[in-house]
Structures are given as structure tokens and as C-alpha cells.
Amino acid sequence: MTEPAFTPLRSVLYMPSSNAKALEKAKTLPIDGVILDLEDAVAPDAKPAAREAAAAAVGSGEYGRRTLTIRVNGLGTAWHDDDIVAAAQAGPAGIVVPKVNSAEEVKQLVAAIEKAGAPDHTRLWAMVETPEAIFGVRELAAADERLAVLVMGTNDLVKELYAEHVPGRAPLLTSLSWSVLAARAAGIAILDGVYNDVKNTEGFLAECTQGAQMGFDGKTLIHPGQVAGANETFAPSAQAVEDARGILAAWEEGKGSGVVTYNGKMVENLHVESAQRTLSIHEAITGLETDA
């Protein structure tokens, strides 16, 4: 499977696929990605119509550069099989599956998605939100090359752990870090969980900063008011871009030596690689903003 060019996923907004107003609104928001939800945010009676609306949204071609995904209902639910067929045939960038527990389930899901005729560009996004998933997350993340993104489900994790949502997320740190390690070892992307208190900007920004510092590629969101903060926090800052350019210039100047300094700090090849990564993310984001 050919890897697509780097795609920023700083801000990925869930919306109930049963909410026509939200689906319309998403076309105007500066989000990197959309999760058209068929699971938790959609009442049982509304699920068939929501499934059709999600497929129609993907087919509409009206979401521009935004990465479009559909979140289906989980394995073992009454809606799962029909959701998978509809999503695979709609061909979004990703099919998000909640409560994926193991590498075996990843393989089972990939087989179902392929059997339903998904195009190559439709990747699996697996939600990590159960204790069983956390214990097997390394194998889960590396189970199949169609798996492109891990998505933390921090509400379900808190529920399953009998834990509490607290500032700083101490009860979740083991699961979050372990999942970031697994995603990096497998070379795939990973998105942080949602922040429920939509009116608490300060708490939201603190959690974005924590997620970015831990290595997440971006954050899943539930409200348009969270988009700007996630876009800013998960993009390299102006200072980071300036430093990256400075590191590359210092390295070029000291060509041939294995170590140089920039602003008094040691620079080795590994710092050069990080600087190059920072600049490619910055350029990809700048490209999006130019296209928007």
C-alpha cells in the first residue's frame, strides 16, 4: 500500500452524522479532519438515516482538503456489518472503528473492509479505549498496513478503568504514553482523545499542550470552538520553525563535523532529522492554509 504524503491531523472534529446542520457547518471550519459519527452520538433509531447521510457526505466532494472519515458502530453490535459495507463503499479516507481490542480484530476489520470493496485510499483508524487494547497495543498498531491511525477514546477508557476525568489526566497517562509508543514503533499516526467541557478554553488548551508534548499528532474534538486551539497547539510554533531553520543552517556550515552548536546548544544528526520533520510539518500546514 503506497503511503500518502504527510497529511496534518491537528484538529479532527466528531459530528453526529444525524445532525444535518453540523455536517453543513463542517464544510466551513478550518479543521484538518472530520469524523462522521454513527456510534455514540447517534441514537439507535437514527442510525440507518445517519449511515446514509455519512455516505452521502463522503460522496458529495464538498469537504475540500479535509480528511473525511466515518466512525462505524463497533464489532458485535447490531449495526456494525451494515455500517462497514456502507462506509467501505463510500470510500472515505478512513473508517474509524471504536473499541478495537486486539491485532486479531484489526485483521478481521481489514478483511471485512476489503471484502466490502473499499478502495486502497480508505484506511482503518482504530480506537484504543479499552484495557484489553492497551495491553496489546503494540501488536494492534502493527497488525496491518491498512491501519493508519490510532485514536484514543478517553471517555471509554475512564469508564472502563473506573477512573475520573481530572486536570493533568494522571489516571490516563500510562495508557496514553503506551499508545504513543506503539504508534511510533509501528510508524503510524495517533490522535489524542476529546475534551468534554466545551466551554472551558483554559482546560482544553492545557490538555492540547499536554498531548502535543507527549507526541500526539493532533486531537479529536467535539465542538467548533476547539478547532483554533488545536490547530495552533499541534503546529510547530514560529520559534520552533526558526530554530529548525537555524539548526539546518548551522549543520550545513559545519559540514563534515559530526557535531556543531546552534544558540549554544549541541546539534547532532538526530537534531537535524527532528528539524527537517518540523519544517516538513510546517510546510504541509502552510500549504493547507494557502489552499483554503
Ligand SMILES: CC(C)(COP(=O)(O)OP(=O)(O)OC[C@H]1O[C@@H](n2cnc3c(N)ncnc32)[C@H](O)[C@@H]1OP(=O)(O)O)[C@@H](O)C(=O)NCCC(=O)NCCSC(=O)C[C@H](O)C(=O)O
Ligand atoms: C457538545 C454538543 C452537543 C454541543 O452542542 P450545542 O450546544 O448545539 O453547541 P453550540 O450551540 O455551541 O454550537 C454552535 C454551533 O456549532 C455547531 N456545532 C456544534 N458542535 C458541532 C460539531 N461537533 N460539528 C459541527 N458543528 C457543530 C452547532 O450546530 C452550532 O451551529 P450554528 O447554529 O450554525 O452556529 C455538540 O457540540 C456535539 O454534538 N458535539 C459532537 C458530539 C459527538 O460527536 N460525540 C461523539 C464523539 S466523542 C466520543 O465518542 C469519544 C470517544 O469515543 C471516547 O470514548 O472518548
Ligand SMILES: [Mg+2]
Ligand atoms: Mg468511546
